Amino acid sequence: MGNDQEYLGALQDYYADHKILPSYAAIADLLGFKSKNAVTALVARLKLLGFIESAPDGRLKPGRRFFERILAESTVQAGLPTAALSDRNDTLSIDDYLIEQPSKTLLITVKGDSMIDAGIMPDDVVIVEKTHNANIGDIVVAVVDNEFTLKTLGREAGQFVLYPANQAYPTIKPEGRLEIFGVVVGQFRKY
Numbered sequence: 259m260g261n262d263q264e265y266l267g268a269l270q271d272y273y274a275d276h277k278i279l280p281s282y283a284a285i286a287d288l289l290g291f292k293s294k295n296a297v298t299a300l301v302a303r304l305k306l307l308g309f310i311e312s313a314p315d316g317r318l319k320p321g322r323r324f325f326e327r328i329l330a331e332s333t334v335q336a337g338l339p340t341a342a343l344s345d346r347n348d349t350l351s352i353d354d355y356l357i358e359q360p361s362k363t364l365l366i367t368v369k370g371d372s373m374i375d376a377g378i379m380p381d382d383v384v385i386v387e388k389t390h391n392a393n394i395g396d397i398v399v400a401v402v403d404n405e406f407t408l409k410t411l412g413r414e415a416g417q418f419v420l421y422p423a424n425q426a427y428p429t430i431k432p433e434g435r436l437e438i439f440g441v442v443v444g445q446f447r448k449y
Contacts, residue, residue, distance in 0.1 A: 265289055265300055266309055270324065279310065279318040326351045356444040362388045364440065366399065366408075373397070373408055376423035382447045384408065386440035397442040402432050406439065 268288055272280055280288055285297045301318065304310045308323040326349035357363045368382045376397065378384065384399075392398045398411045400420055409420035409430060420430040 262300065262303055266304060269304075269310070273320065273324075279320065281317070323349070323351070325353060356385050358443075359387060363443075364388065368408060372422040372424045372427045374424050376410065378408070378423070378442075378445060379447060382445050384442045385444040385446075387443050388440040390438050392438045392441050399439040399442070401437040401439055402430060403434060408442070411438070 269279060269285070272288060282294065282297050282301070285291070285301070286294065289297075289300075291297050291300075301310065305312070305321070308321045310318050310324060311321040313319045353360070364386045365383050366386055368378055368380060368384055371380055378397070384397075386399050392411050394411055394413055396411050397408065398420075399406055399408055400411070401407075402420065407420060407430065409422055412419045412421045412429075414429075414431070417431065418436050419432075420436070422429070
């Protein structure tokens with residue numbers, strides 16, 4: 259794909275800034291193309307590979323592969339250093355990896371520090387799959403006394419409880435109804 263990967267990167271950056279893809283004329287300006295034929299050929303190649311598509315009105319839109327990101331062949335050690343990355347790269351779409359049912363998935367920003375020992379920090383974003391069913395040990399968003407909370411689902415003395423992941427907070431033992439809103443399936447944070 260050679261330079262096409264760089265061109266695709268420029269289109270992805272443009273989309274990140276403007277939330278739309280540029281017109282053919284704007285693509286020529288953006289990428290420094292002198293002819294409309296070069297733009298047409300690039301768009302045809304990117305369409306063939308599934309990176310972009312045409313909307314019904316003829317404008318360009320992201321294709322099924324547009325949001326894929328390069329997944330390095332190597333892993334990274336959190337201990338001693340390892341060999342540098344190779345040139346072989348696979349790709350991964352974050353949506354495909356983390357979101358199985360888009361219509362039932364929410365992104366929720368975490369407030370508070372009751373789950374820090376589970377690695378969930380304030381201002382992290384958790385990916386929550388809406389469901390009323392959860393397993394013991396799942397990290398859930400639950401409704402207790404009409405308030406939402408993020409905790410680990412547990413059971414004590416035959417009753418469901420919610421465990422924090424911070425010793426400064428008590429176990430929540432609902433006296434009334436505990437409703438599961440959803441199960442956390444992933445998280446991310448921006449540094």
